[in-house]
Amino acid sequence: MTSDGANEDQAGGRARLLAAARGELLEHGSAGLSLRGIARRAGVSHAAPKYHFGDRAGLLTAVAAAGFGELASALRSATAAEGELSLGVLGRTYVAFGLANRALFELMFRPDQLHPDDPDLRAAQADAIGLLSTAVAAESGTGVTEEAPELALASWAFAHGLVALVRDGALQNVAGEDDPALLVERLLQVFGRVLR
Amino acid sequence: MTSDGANEDQAGGRARLLAAARGELLEHGSAGLSLRGIARRAGVSHAAPKYHFGDRAGLLTAVAAAGFGELASALRSATAAEGELSLGVLGRTYVAFGLANRALFELMFRPDQLHPDDPDLRAAQADAIGLLSTAVAAESGTGVTEEAPELALASWAFAHGLVALVRDGALQNVAGEDDPALLVERLLQVFGRVLR
DNA sequence: CCCAACCACTTGACAGTGTCAAGTGGTCCG
DNA sequence: CGGACCACTTGACACTGTCAAGTGGTTGGG
Numbered sequence: 160m161t162s163d164g165a166n167e168d169q170a171g172g173r174a175r176l177l178a179a180a181r182g183e184l185l186e187h188g189s190a191g192l193s194l195r196g197i198a199r200r201a202g203v204s205h206a207a208p209k210y211h212f213g214d215r216a217g218l219l220t221a222v223a224a225a226g227f228g229e230l231a232s233a234l235r236s237a238t239a240a241e242g243e244l245s246l247g248v249l250g251r252t253y254v255a256f257g258l259a260n261r262a263l264f265e266l267m268f269r270p271d272q273l274h275p276d277d278p279d280l281r282a283a284q285a286d287a288i289g290l291l292s293t294a295v296a297a298e299s300g301t302g303v304t305e306e307a308p309e310l311a312l313a314s315w316a317f318a319h320g321l322v323a324l325v326r327d328g329a330l331q332n333v334a335g336e337d338d339p340a341l342l343v344e345r346l347l348q349v350f351g352r353v354l355r
Numbered sequence: 356m357t358s359d360g361a362n363e364d365q366a367g368g369r370a371r372l373l374a375a376a377r378g379e380l381l382e383h384g385s386a387g388l389s390l391r392g393i394a395r396r397a398g399v400s401h402a403a404p405k406y407h408f409g410d411r412a413g414l415l416t417a418v419a420a421a422g423f424g425e426l427a428s429a430l431r432s433a434t435a436a437e438g439e440l441s442l443g444v445l446g447r448t449y450v451a452f453g454l455a456n457r458a459l460f461e462l463m464f465r466p467d468q469l470h471p472d473d474p475d476l477r478a479a480q481a482d483a484i485g486l487l488s489t490a491v492a493a494e495s496g497t498g499v500t501e502e503a504p505e506l507a508l509a510s511w512a513f514a515h516g517l518v519a520l521v522r523d524g525a526l527q528n529v530a531g532e533d534d535p536a537l538l539v540e541r542l543l544q545v546f547g548r549v550l551r
Numbered sequence: 552c553c554c555a556a557c558c559a560c561t562t563g564a565c566a567g568t569g570t571c572a573a574g575t576g577g578t579c580c581g
Numbered sequence: 582c583g584g585a586c587c588a589c590t591t592g593a594c595a596c597t598g599t600c601a602a603g604t605g606g607t608t609g610g611g
Contacts, residue, residue: 191467270524346505406590561603
């Protein structure tokens, strides 16, 4: 049909709604996100989301699961590009993803807005985070060995906290006011250096 | 006019609203938080919050500022009890506070729900976080010297991420741990060991 | 050929929310 | 007494998520 539409892809209503949700997330952040706004942007009625996703949490869960999928593939292609899977590359990629998709990333970790036990969500999350663990296992094969899983989780917590603090402006409030990207890079380096 | 600055009996509406907000935060989390619910709990009309705080963000800002105040005094009394101010004690206290006051802690770092430039909020935040920086400065006086501020911020990011991941159930989903407190303790130890 | 079933929605209603304008009762002050 | 000020309240508005019922189009079987 006349697929001119300057808007989202012409696809099933479900996909259109998901795309619209991503758009709203980008423009209004994860706080000012309404089903009706999403429906408006997708060009459907205000109750269409309910039909496709059951409720608000259902839609957001689908968005979050897609987000974990993207995170996983970002991590994968980063390690592939580097040839070798290193903790440093992974951490950098994780932080970059979180800061490039702030509202999405925030949503992905807000179980009170999602259906946290949704199997698709759980699978996507496990896939993405699993990459981190295996990377650390491989890296520390040379050295520490014993507490590899703990190191993986600790690195995850560091990267995750870095995203959160920068996203929420806390780091900038406290540290010098220079470019947050630079600050992030310095902190990643310090953490990496302290690890080995 | 008879009374001084601080009251206990027969609190004014403003203080009652703040207390009610804390209660709702505890019971319904930071997501299901409504001005009208708070007003109901405080026994005032639905528009009373608007009178005292201007808008929703105004009330939440006051709550968050109080939260930073409590965090600061928790950190202070922890270091006082220990006699010596160590990064480890500080980190443990920070994480404990975040997990004991989950909804409050979450709110404290959500600038999109607050008035992030409110001077009281900024001051309370700077006070609490400043403690962390000075502690690291003191600690690394013996050793690293050069990159002390970076280490402080990195430690903060680690502790902060740890709170976030545990609070949002992500760590539990990935590590098959039953007791999250134990997991947290192990990670704190790993991080501390890796630092020196 | 027709009619039923199903799908992908839409329409209309409801209770609940934050915000605003205007009103109300009390206390203080000159 | 009269006004100013304070600490609210009342009532309204637009907006939100959710639900029940309806609608139009396609398909499949008798």
